[in-house]
Amino acid sequence: MRDLWDGLPVLAQDILVSCALVAPLLALxxxxxxxxxxxxxxxxxxxxxxWANLLFVLLIAISVxxxxxxxxxxxxxxxxxxxxADKFDLVVAAxxxxxxxxxxxxxxxxxxxxxxxxxxxxxxxxxxxxxxxAPIAFGDSYGDAxxxxxxxxxxxxxxxxxLEGRMWRTSSEAIAGAAVPLGIGDRFTPAHGMGHSxxxxxxxxxxxxxxGRMPRTGTPWDRSILIPVEAVxxxxxxxxxxxxxxxxxxxxxxxxxxxxxxPAIIVRSEELWASYALRSEFTRDNETMAFFPxxxxxxxxxxxxxxxxxxxxxxxxxxILVGAxxxxxxxxxxRLFQRxxxxxxxxxxxxxxVMSVVWLYGVALLAAGTAFGMLIGxxxxxxxxxxxxxxxxxxxxxxxxxxxxxxxxxxxxxxxFLSLLPALVVLRQGISESLRS
Amino acid sequence: MAKDAAPDSASLEIDGLCVxxxxxxxxxxxxxxxxxxGTLLGVRGPxxxxxxxxxxxxxxxxxxxRGRVIxxxxxxxxxxxxxxxxxxxxxxxxxFQDFMLFDEMSPxxxxxxxxxxxRGPGLSEAAGDxxxxxxxxxxxxxxxSYSGGEKQRIAVxxxxxxRPGIVLADEPTASLDRVAAxxxxxxxxxxxxxxxxxxxxxxxxxxxxxxxDRVITLEDGGITRDEEVPS
Numbered sequence: 001m002r003d004l005w006d007g008l009p010v011l012a013q014d015i016l017v018s019c020a021l022v023a024p025l026l027a028l029x030x031x032x033x034x035x036x037x038x039x040x041x042x043x044x045x046x047x048x049x050x051w052a053n054l055l056f057v058l059l060i061a062i063s064v065x066x067x068x069x070x071x072x073x074x075x076x077x078x079x080x081x082x083x084x085a086d087k088f089d090l091v092v093a094a095x096x097x098x099x100x101x102x103x104x105x106x107x108x109x110x111x112x113x114x115x116x117x118x119x120x121x122x123x124x125x126x127x128x129x130x131x132x133x134a135p136i137a138f139g140d141s142y143g144d145a146x147x148x149x150x151x152x153x154x155x156x157x158x159x160x161x162x163l164e165g166r167m168w169r170t171s172s173e174a175i176a177g178a179a180v181p182l183g184i185g186d187r188f189t190p191a192h193g194m195g196h197s198x199x200x201x202x203x204x205x206x207x208x209x210x211x212g213r214m215p216r217t218g219t220p221w222d223r224s225i226l227i228p229v230e231a232v233x234x235x236x237x238x239x240x241x242x243x244x245x246x247x248x249x250x251x252x253x254x255x256x257x258x259x260x261x262x263p264a265i266i267v268r269s270e271e272l273w274a275s276y277a278l279r280s281e282f283t284r285d286n287e288t289m290a291f292f293p294x295x296x297x298x299x300x301x302x303x304x305x306x307x308x309x310x311x312x313x314x315x316x317x318x319x320i321l322v323g324a325x326x327x328x329x330x331x332x333x334x335r336l337f338q339r340x341x342x343x344x345x346x347x348x349x350x351x352x353x354v355m356s357v358v359w360l361y362g363v364a365l366l367a368a369g370t371a372f373g374m375l376i377g378x379x380x381x382x383x384x385x386x387x388x389x390x391x392x393x394x395x396x397x398x399x400x401x402x403x404x405x406x407x408x409x410x411x412x413x414x415x416x417f418l419s420l421l422p423a424l425v426v427l428r429q430g431i432s433e434s435l436r437s
Numbered sequence: 438m439a440k441d442a443a444p445d446s447a448s449l450e451i452d453g454l455c456v457x458x459x460x461x462x463x464x465x466x467x468x469x470x471x472x473x474x475g476t477l478l479g480v481r482g483p484x485x486x487x488x489x490x491x492x493x494x495x496x497x498x499x500x501x502x503r504g505r506v507i508x509x510x511x512x513x514x515x516x517x518x519x520x521x522x523x524x525x526x527x528x529x530x531x532x533f534q535d536f537m538l539f540d541e542m543s544p545x546x547x548x549x550x551x552x553x554x555x556r557g558p559g560l561s562e563a564a565g566d567x568x569x570x571x572x573x574x575x576x577x578x579x580x581x582s583y584s585g586g587e588k589q590r591i592a593v594x595x596x597x598x599x600r601p602g603i604v605l606a607d608e609p610t611a612s613l614d615r616v617a618a619x620x621x622x623x624x625x626x627x628x629x630x631x632x633x634x635x636x637x638x639x640x641x642x643x644x645x646x647x648x649x650d651r652v653i654t655l656e657d658g659g660i661t662r663d664e665e666v667p668s
Contacts, residue, residue, distance in 0.1 A: 037553045044541035243504070342536040344550075347595075348499055348526025350519060353554040431498040436489070 014402035021409040025416045029363070032356040037254065041344075042360045045057060049333055052117075055367055060369025063322035064411060067315025069386045072381040076398030077388060078301055081107075084219040084394050085293040087158055090267040090275050092116070092124060092282050098291045099300070105264040106293050107394070108196065108220040109145050110138045112131070118259025124267060125252055129274040135253075135262035137232040140190040140203070145180045146192045149232030151251050154266060158214065158221060167213030170251060171231040171240065174208045178216035178392065179223040186210045189227075206235045216259040218395025233260045241338050247271030253258055315407070323415040324364075330362045330422040331436065335437075341426055342434025354421040362419030363412075370412045374400060440587075447509035447528060447602040447635055448474040451493065452502035456487075456494050464513050465490045465658045467504075472651075473600070474509070477636040479631060479646040483657035488639040489607055491655060495637065497521035505606070508603060524651055530596030532625070532636075533606035536588040538595075540581040544573050547580060547596040560598055567594040571612045571624055586617030593625055599633065604629050606638040610645055622648050 004361050007014065046053055046304040046348045085106050093101045094114035102245045125133035134154035140147040150287070152167050155175055163182045168175060187209050208227060216222055228250050232241040239258035267282075267290075269275045282290040334341075381398035387394045427437075449472040456465035464625035465487045472478050482490050494502040497513040505512045508528065513521050516627065526529075538547045548564035551557075567574050569627060571590040580588055595603055610618035626648045629636045638645060646652050647666060 035556075038476060040542060040553065041550075042548055047541045053614050098507065107452075184480070203451040339583055340539065342654065343531075343533065344554075345522065346496070346533075347531050348524070348529065349551075349554045350526075430500060432490075432493045435498075 014406075018402070018407060018409055021413055023101055025037070025363075025413045028168060028420075029360070030416065032352060032359055032415075036353045036356055037358045038353060038360055040328065041357050042364060045337055045340075045357070045361050046364065049336065052329070052333060053277060055368040056329055056365050059322055060326055060366060060382055061372035061376050063319045064370050064408055065380055065405060066375025067312075067383070068374060068377030068413075069380035069398075070311050070315055071407065072377060072398040072400060072404050073384050073388075073396070074307070075401060076385050076393070076396040078391075080218070080296055080394040081120070081300075085297055088266055088270060088293045089220075090278055090290055090432040091264055091293060092120075092267055092280065092288055092290045093264040095286060095289045098289065098296045101264060101289075102279070102291070102293045102296045105221075105266065107137050107392070108138065108148065108224055110146065113263045115261025115263055115266060116288065117261055118254055118256030119263065121254060121258050121259060121265060124265055124278075124282065125254075127278065129269050129271075129278060130267055131270050132266070132268040134266040134268075135229050135254075136266060137262050139194070139231050139265070140192055140232065140235070141194040142188045142190050142225055143181070144184075144195060145225050147174075147227060147232070148221075149227055150227035150266075151229060152253075155214070155277040157268060158217065161216045164210045164215070165210075167229055168211055169250065171228045171234055172206075172208055173211045173227070174231075175214060176210045177210040177214050177222040177224045177226070180213075180225055181227070182210045184210055186215060186225070189226075190227075198376045203235045222392040223393050226402050236260075283302045289415075312407070316411070317409045320414070323411065323418065326365065326369075326415065327362075327418055327421060330358075330365075330419065331425060333361075334358055334422045334426045338429060338434045338437050340425065342429070342431050342437070345431045346435060351427050355420075355427060358420050358423035358426050362422060366412055366415050366419065370408050374404070374408055377404065438598055448472060448508040449603075449635065449637075450505070451507040452507070454502060456490050456499055456502050457540055459501075463658055465502075466496060467491070467632070467660055469506070470660065470663075471655070472635060472637070473571055473636055475633050476651060477626065477649040478638070479649040479652035480637065480639045480654055480655060481641065481646055486655040487658040488655050490658070491607055492607050492637060492639050496525060497605075518613070523556055526551060526599075528602050530601040530604045532592050532596045532606040532609045532635070534591070534611045536592045536612070538580055538588055541579050541580055543559060543563060544575045544580055544583075544591050544594075548598050550595060551599055555599075557599055563600060564594055564598040567628070569600065574576055578597060584617065585613050588636065589613060589617070589621050590624060593621070593628070597634075601631065602634050604634050604636045606636065606640070609638060609641075610640065611640045618642060619644060645649050 089105050091101060091105050092114060096113060099115060100111055104111055104113065104123055121135060122131055132153045134150050137147055137149035155167065182188060187207050189207055190203050230250060233240045238260040240247065241254040241259050243255045243258055267278060279290040282288050292415060344354055378400050385396040385398040451467050453472040454465065454467040457463050457561055480491060482488050493499050493507050502514055506594060508513050513524055515655050516524060545564060548568055552560045571594055573587055573590050610621055613621060622645045638649065649666055652666050653660050
């Protein structure tokens, strides 16, 4: 049985879980409504108390929307971060915090880290299983855009070769990310440092020209300006990685004697298995560490998973509280139409019919609120995603997935069953008392 | 007017009917009463005399009622709650003081409301015919804007649509002005008579009571007078 389940496509599993969730409610509805037609009365009651009903639906919708929005947002952020790290197979850096290095190298949140020397770089670049070994040099900026030094192969790798304009040919040319407000032909002078601490005049006399623009990647690299790593070294008064007689060379190979150092090397191997071998090979005590950003993210997700669970529990608790208040409202509303229900029983309506009217009334409110809440959740998630994307440049695309649908269905089923309570309470009233109420 | 078929008309026999509060205070005490099938019976009495309790007891709405209430040979107090509901659905039509309509529904939907929970042939046709005979406008989507007289005539159509043998009316004219009340009395009485059903109407309205066959007076839960109405 387990094998059969595991063999099903994920979509089929999600659909089956949804069906399993909603089946008890449908079965209950089928039992209650069988051979009856309560819909016109439910519609009449809906219309009669339309403002109160609208309030209930909004209350439920906001509750469901909050829960769904949070979970959807968390998943969108997780997917966005995974997508942003997708191009970064293996990072080699000096020993330290993998998370700090990942944030610096992948998400362009630079921090001071020790540098790797040219010998190590050349060892990695010359390795038979390494396809690309890209030094990453950061620390300068232009406006809000970090200026990152690297090699042309890495730019090609980042953009899958889809570059507008052309690749740089000299150390005074640059490639702008898709979100950078610089066009091809524009010139700029990088500032030393980033943010409030950037020193605008530190690199006076240096002027870079944008010769190409990257397509949008949905990563923080969209707001970066990439320049030859030689240019970063040069503007800081360092050797440019090549012997003086080869001073105009751009890109590898680098001369270890003139290699000022790089905080991280992004490594891409020919095959996935080779990445594991390279990680082992370049993880050396007190010298280097090599890590997969995906693994660091997975560890981060594990922590976030707990947060997600907490958020899910909070969302469910909120929804239960709202569901309870809705049930209380249903009790009150059922008092309001107690006389009509008494009349129905007086003219011979079976208890099951009256119960089906009250129950369907409650379930209709809950279902409308849940459906509306899904839309609110989607809208909220998209707005928050836009804000997060704008602030982090990690493209967060939060949408409604099956996990949100399951959460909403679970809420509907639980509260749907609880809606039997007002119906039962109504039936406990004597018919004569109801008619006189 | 030709008499319609009255498949469910019924006689009433009451034997030792008692209704008391949970604390034992007697609300109704009717040792015996016989009402022939097709009789139009009025119930009068001061407020609090037990008129509505009587009506509810003979329709099986009161679980606390004791004794025997035999309609056409069937003691409804001996039936379960659901069987009593089925009895009312099949054999009893009810008219209430304040109409008890669903204002949001059309006249036709109100008149055929019992069709939502019981299957019976010809309900829509019968309701349409009754609404037509009662001169009720049927084109409206809801009865919210209808006058009290029109609403009560729709309620009468609802009560008679399933062609019950028993019609119970609780102050059917109390919410109407005199003109509308007289019109309703004329319609209700003529239709019940033509159907051959038994009518029990609780009312303070002497116009209504004088149009019936027999009137009993309830005081302090007991019948103090039982008189034929001179034709």
